[in-house]
Amino acid sequence: MAELSKTDQVEDLHLVNLTKRFGEVAAVDDLTLTIPAGSFFALLGASGCGKTTTLRMVAGLEDPTSGSIRIGDKDVTRLRAFKRPVNTVFQSYALFPHLDIFENVAFGLRRRGVKNIKPIVEAMLELVELGHLARRKPTQLSGGQQQRVAVARALINKPDVLLLDEPLGALDLKLRRQMQIELKRIQTEVGTTFVHVTHDQEEAMTMADTIAVMNAGRIEQMGSPAEIYELPRTVFVANFLGQSNLIEGRVSGAGEMLDVAAHERSFRLPRERSSATGASIILGVRPEKMTVLDAPDAARVPEGHNVLSGRVTDVSYTGVSTQYLVQASWGQELVVFEQNLIVGDRCEVGDEVVVHWSPRHSFGLDGNEDIHAGVDSAVLALESVDSAPAAGDGE
Amino acid sequence: MAPVLPSAAVAPPSTVAQRRSRTGYVLLFPGMTWLAVFFAIPFVTLFVTSLQTPVPGKSGRYQLGLEFGNYATALAEYWPAFVRSFAYAGIATLLALIIGYPLAYFIAFRSGRWRGLMLVLVIAPSFASFLLRTYAWKTILADESPVTSFFNALHLLPDGRILNTSIAVIAGLTYNFLPFMVLPLYAALERIDPRLIEAANDLYASPVTAFRKITWPLSMPGVVAGTLLTFIPAAGDYINAELLGSTKDRMVGNAIQTNFIEFRDYPTASALSFALMAAILILVFTYIRRAGTEDLV
Structure with a gap:
């Protein structure tokens, strides 16, 4: 596998003020982004957020309205697709139906006049475990196999950047999980920069080391999966990536801890965890950070925790956790996930409870944002995952 | 006879298969009858006629025979017409x-909302009769016509005229059979996923290379169908040569027509028809084998 040693020189990918307009609509709106060399980068967003357009501009299949694309120091903005050191794994694979697997994978090498390609192609087919199918036509392969041919066909050219456009969208759930691990392994092995476009948050979190959440042509937030999840900076991210309980309030206090007044209660929040600029704030907390106690046990709430009282309106036991819906005293329904550590009694529907969480798990968002931003997108993204065609019929 | 089944609802598979094959025959019946009456029987009659011998003393009357010499005589006299037929039809194709290829390509990939209209325009000339359209070309290519003047101004015409030359015959054939080329090409090109061309571009193929390696091979079924649908009727055509050509441009079709209608030499006309059919069949089979379209998905 000497031929598949790590790509010699990997360079950062820079998108600078990148904009793409289709008529009046800005599909990508003044996007500035640096994707570090050798990273597995995910562009995550609901359909129509501009992520695929961004990818196509990097590939050279779409011309930006303005802005530039650089790989290292080299400006590739005006370089035509066939001259760019970038390869794409297409959503529908786009394998050449009249060529066999070997020739599909060899296509890029042949175009660049590489000599003695047989061992290179064979090594690449081994990497994706398809060596025995080299002389088959694409239609004779299963969805998962076609997917691996598409990866091999792009990767064999040792691109500076490999672009993956919803590469697992057409596979069924089980195969998709398997391919996630496979892709991650291949990426580690070759060291190429992978830019992965997806609407599936779990897929992005599992594979990528950096995620950029995209919405309406802009990046909402970028960071490691844990950073984005633990400390969302916008309401969209808080709602789109996982679930959040968001409470509107007004902020006060000057020290390290801010006081948030909401619904005649006061909650505490570390200053560095707030991105609110004015007095109006949205206080957020993830459901699994909260603990439910029966109202009589309120004394057991640790010192300094945020507390609210409410009534249980729904309990679902899911094995790993129990999911409670708690109606707070002001009527809002909050979601609480509790790990099933307690043997015996759980809270039941109708119980009066107190819910508490550590201030360190709170986050503050700008109160002027729409508190429901991203909720619908998250639901849409989930639906499209469930309804993904089961084209990958296994192997 | 039939095995006793636990449930009446489960029909033995053989019965289902029988019923299905019977349905097949029923569906085939009209087509097969048509072919038998209007193709198989005339085909045999034609072959029998091509071997007839003249009734001595009665001109225009023929009797049953096995005169294979008819073929030799016909070919000896009319071989130049054969060569012309295939040459003209080949050039016209x-x-x-x-x-047709660029036109079909444009309609398939670039026409957007004009696609339907453009397809109608391709077929539109067929609404007028074949004969009328060819007569129209007589005017278009006439000696004093702007077309002839234009080419004369460029000194491109050896005889100083177009009408009554082989150029006119080939132009007429090309025009008349162009829709038969464009439509299959369009059908084949339209089926090509544009993302395949994007993928080729992404894999370092310039637009020209992407065309050569992806679009052209994938459009091969259309190319084969289009060339056959153009070449076969063009090779057997006689109207274009009759109306647009001179006596030096006569094709097999004209020879058959004259022998049949004017000379009433039915055996020669039949022998020519049969020989033309055989020649076209051989050409077509060789062509399909060489084009290797059965390999395409």
Whole structure:
């Protein structure tokens, strides 16, 4: 596998003020982004957020309205697709139906006049475990196999950047999980920069080391999966990536801890965890950070925790956790996930409870944002995952 | 006879298969009858006629025979017409491909909302009769016509005229059979996923290379169908040579027509027809084998 040693020189990918307009609509709106060399980068967003357009501009299949694309120091903005050191794994694979697997994978090498390609192609087919199918036509392969041919066909050219456009969208759930691990392994092995476009948050979190959440042509937030999840900076991210309980309030206090007044209660929040600029704030907390106690046990709430009282309106036991819906005293329904550590009694529907969480798990968002931003997108993204065609019929 | 089944609802598979094959025959019946009456029987009659011998003393009357010499005589006299037929049809097919491919490509990939209209325009000339359209070309290519003047101004015409030359016959054939080239080409090109061309571009193929390696091979079924649908009727055509050509441009079709209608030499006309059919069949089979379209998905 000497031929598949790590790509010699990997360079950062820079998108600078990148904009793409289709008529009046800005599909990508003044996007500035640096994707570090050798990273597995995910562009995550609901359909129509501009992520695929961004990818196509990097590939050279779409011309930006303005802005530039650089790989290292080299400006590739005006370089035509066939001259760019970038390869794409297409959503529908786009394998050449009249060529066999070997020739599909060899296509890029042949175009660049590489000599003695047989061992290179064979090594690449081994990497994706398809060596025995080299002389088959694409239609004779299963969805998962076609997917691996598409990866091999792009990767064999040792691109500076490999672009993956919803590469697992057409596979069924089980195969998709398997391919996630496979892709991650291949990426580690070759060291190429992978830019992965997806609407599936779990897929992005599992594979990528950096995620950029995209919405309406802009990046909402970028960071490691844990950073984005633990400390969302916008309401969209808080709602789109996982679930959040968001409470509107007004902020006060000057020290390290801010006081948030909401619904005649006061909650505490570390200053560095707030991105609110004015007095109006949205206080957020993830459901699994909260603990439910029966109202009589309120004394057991640790010192300094945020507390609210409410009534249980729904309990679902899911094995790993129990999911409670708690109606707070002001009527809002909050979601609480509790790990099933307690043997015996759980809270039941109708119980009066107190819910508490550590201030360190709170986050503050700008109160002027729409508190429901991203909720619908998250639901849409989930639906499209469930309804993904089961084209990958296994192997 | 039939095995006793636990449930009446489960029909033995053989019965289902029988019923299905019977349905097949029923569906085939009208087509097969048509073919038998209007193709198989005339085919045999034609072959029998081509071997007839003249009734001595009665001109225009023929009797049953096994005169294979009819073929030799016919071919000895009319071989130049054969050569012309295949040459004219071949050139016309090539021209139709050169004109039709870019047109079909444009309609398939670039026409957007004009696609339907453009397809109608391709077929529109067929609403007028074949004969009328060819007569129209007589005017278009006439000696004093702007077309002839234009080419004369460029000194491109050896005889100083177009009408009554082989150029006119080939132009007429190309024009008349162009839709038969464009439509199959369009059908084949329209089926090609544009993302395949994007993928080729992404894999370092320039637009020209992407065309050569992806679009052209994938459009091969259309090219084969289009060239056959143009070449076969063009090779057997006689109207274009009759109306647009001179006596030096006569094709097999004209020879058959004259022998049949004017000379009433039915055996020669039949022998020519049969020989033309055989020649076209051989050419077509060789062509399909060489084009290797059965390999395409």
